[in-house]
Amino acid sequence: MRESAVVRHDRLLALVRERGTARVSDLAAQLGVSPVTARRDVEALASRGLLDRVHGQVSWPGGSGGPGAAPGAAGRGAAGRAGAEWRPGGEPSGAAPGTGPVLGLLAPSATYYFAEVIRGAREAAAAAGARLVLRISDYRPEDDRARTEGLLAAGAEGLLVAPGWRAPGDQAEHGDWIAGLPVPAVLLERRATPGSALDALDRVSSDHRHGVVLAVRHLVGLGHRAPLLVARADSPTALAVRSGYAEALGALGLEEPGPVIDSVPAELDPDGFEAAVRALHSAVASGRATAALVHNDVDAIQMVQRLAELGVRVPGDLALIAYDDEVAALADTPLTAVAxxxxxxxRLATELLVERLARAAAAGGEGDDDGSENEPRRHVTLLPRLRVRASCGAAEAKPV
Structure with a gap:
């Protein structure tokens, strides 16, 4: 796959930030591009004030620190910003737009699930008078670091980090660098491995295990046996739903009705998706399953459509709950969903980050990296809700 200009710019900024000064010809060799392309990239970045260029060399912008320094450390940080008085409570005095800190947000996507996460972050940033800068990794964890370097180069004084991890081993392979960031950081909708360096960071995330428990308990309460789980395995949410399913069955004293059915995006792997549909159809036809929990909404809607073609009706033959509640309500038969x-x-992750920066400003930069050595790190876990609709055969009700 050809590297995009945005990714290449992030890599270039990371190289200059690491070295402090570099020749354009050396950057071209490091990036694997022609000198012409490297010069064009340098000119574009210099025009935005992200690099200084003099006589064939480029350097980190003057007054903003050398290699490894946090952007904004010399006069642009929250403590040194004219006209913005930060208070330890996390609220700026007179939070006019643009007077607060610059916050960087690394997200794996700007659509579907993360569109709402970004919306909440933007609302909280606006309330604090902060500027939010967004970078998207497109679920390529190998690009996370370069994208984050781009956020730092853009002046981010604190970071909200939702790495683009997909597989179980991605955190170990692509995540250690996050613990060494030079500015305060909050993990967003991600949980670190217990005992790892990342586990010592602030984080705000959803409790997907609780979400699965809500779904299973609801279906059992309607008279069904334990539901089958149909799930992807290509994101931290999918993996959390899978592990939460096993824990939920154990907590509720239920026997697993069969192995988890592996689902895949229909547009990327039509045969794999059809195999998942056929497996669920077989379970219903044999009487082994009368209910299912499907991650995610898109897969659930497409499965309901395909099952109808095979003669299985929702909710008549199969009670179904979707997981994510992004578009579940828009199905022909509105789907009950975990939200x-x-x-x-x-929103809460952004508020936590703004508070960290405010305390650092109030402390004058003394102590650890954010000036709040006496403040414990926080792991904030929020509980999903179940939105009951028509796909389980029960009357619609308020979220539980």
């Missing part, structure tokens, strides 16, 4: 508090996650 993680996505918008609230973004």
């Amino acid at each position: 993680p508090p996505k918008r609230q996650v973004g």
